[in-house]
Amino acid sequence: MYHATPAMFNRVLNWLFPDRCAGCRQLTGDLFCAACRKRLRPFPPFPPPAGLDRAWVAFRYEGALVSAIHQLKYGRRRRVAHALGDLLAAAAGPLVADALIAVPLHRDRLRERGFNQAAELAGRLRQAGGPPLIEGLVRIRSTQRQARLAANARAANVAGAFAWNRPTPPPPHLILVDDVFTTGATLAACAAALRAAGAQSVGAIALARSLIDDSVVQ
Numbered sequence: 717m718y719h720a721t722p723a724m725f726n727r728v729l730n731w732l733f734p735d736r737c738a739g740c741r742q743l744t745g746d747l748f749c750a751a752c753r754k755r756l757r758p759f760p761p762f763p764p765p766a767g768l769d770r771a772w773v774a775f776r777y778e779g780a781l782v783s784a785i786h787q788l789k790y791g792r793r794r795r796v797a798h799a800l801g802d803l804l805a806a807a808a809g810p811l812v813a814d815a816l817i818a819v820p821l822h823r824d825r826l827r828e829r830g831f832n833q834a835a836e837l838a839g840r841l842r843q844a845g846g847p848p849l850i851e852g853l854v855r856i857r858s859t860q861r862q863a864r865l866a867a868n869a870r871a872a873n874v875a876g877a878f879a880w881n882r883p884t885p886p887p888p889h890l891i892l893v894d895d896v897f898t899t900g901a902t903l904a905a906c907a908a909a910l911r912a913a914g915a916q917s918v919g920a921i922a923l924a925r926s927l928i929d930d931s932v933v934q
């Protein structure tokens with residue numbers, strides 16, 4: 717009996733559709749060619765926004781990373797998620813917390829997209845030796861896409877949108893994982909729900925953030 721494994725399936729896919737660099741479209745067999753990978757710039761340290769104990773972002777949202785994140789959300793999904801998750805893990809180094817929690821999608825959006833990109837990134841952080849990835853944080857209310865709102869409307873849009881849905885409290889020290897950090901309003905709303913359920917500290921880690929104008933980021 718012959719069973720195709722996901723790895724074999726990926727090899728076939730790669731042969732049919734060889735990976736082009738998300739930056740310069742060169743055939744590389746990888747998400748980025750060496751030159752575009754080198755051009756990804758780290759995001760400078762910044763003070764955590766209200767509601768988060770710590771916040772850290774790996775890269776500036778620009779150039780090749782913008783098209784890679786676009787592919788992550790709307791394109792070939794898991795393979796891109798793995799490559800980006802591994803980049804994030806390498807940039808972040810060891811993460812100290814009891815658990816990782818991915819920013820949840822509302823179930824309607826999850827159904828429409830088929831997967832949660834934040835959970836895919838968090839899964840790679842775990843694989844790279846990070847804290848365990850746990851479930852239990854849920855989006856209880858569908859919210860408007862944050863990118864369409866002014867900064868001051870974003871906090872109101874997501875306030876109360878999340879809840880902890882397990883009978884036991886979450887572990888005390890947590891790190892939230894998301895793909896793109898905008899104003900931090902979504903992450904702060906997640907943190908508030910986790911604190912209400914008993915968490916003591918909640919930090920956040922994200923792959924990318926815009927330096928200039930948050931409104932262009934989604």
Ligand SMILES: [Zn+2]
Binds near residue numbers: 737738741742748753
């Ligand atoms: Zn390139």
